[in-house]
Amino acid sequence: SKSLKLFLGSIRNHAAFHEDCTVGIGQRLFDEMKPKWLRIGGFLVSRGGGPREVFLEAGGPPPGVWGPGQGG
Numbered sequence: 001s002k003s004l005k006l007f008l009g010s011i012r013n014h015a016a017f018h019e020d021c022t023v024g025i026g027q028r029l030f031d032e033m034k035p036k037w038l039r040i041g042g043f044l045v046s047r048g049g050g051p052r053e054v055f056l057e058a059g060g061p062p063p064g065v066w067g068p069g070q071g072g
Helices: 002-010 018-033
Strands: 037-045 051-059
Touching: 018 037, 018 051
Parallel strands: none
Antiparallel strands: 037 051
16 A cells, blocks of 8 residues: 555665664554564665575464465
């Protein structure tokens, strides 16, 4: 939705580590939307560095719902 797009755009130039931004986005979405289950992943490949993957999972998946693992 447009609201989500504007929210994510507002964080674009936020001066913080990638991990902090990813977790902050997940926590804010969980607090505002109050979903039963939320899982987000942040992926970054910086210039000259290795890839970084950050995951946040809040709540538990509903019974019978399958989601891919977060491991590599």
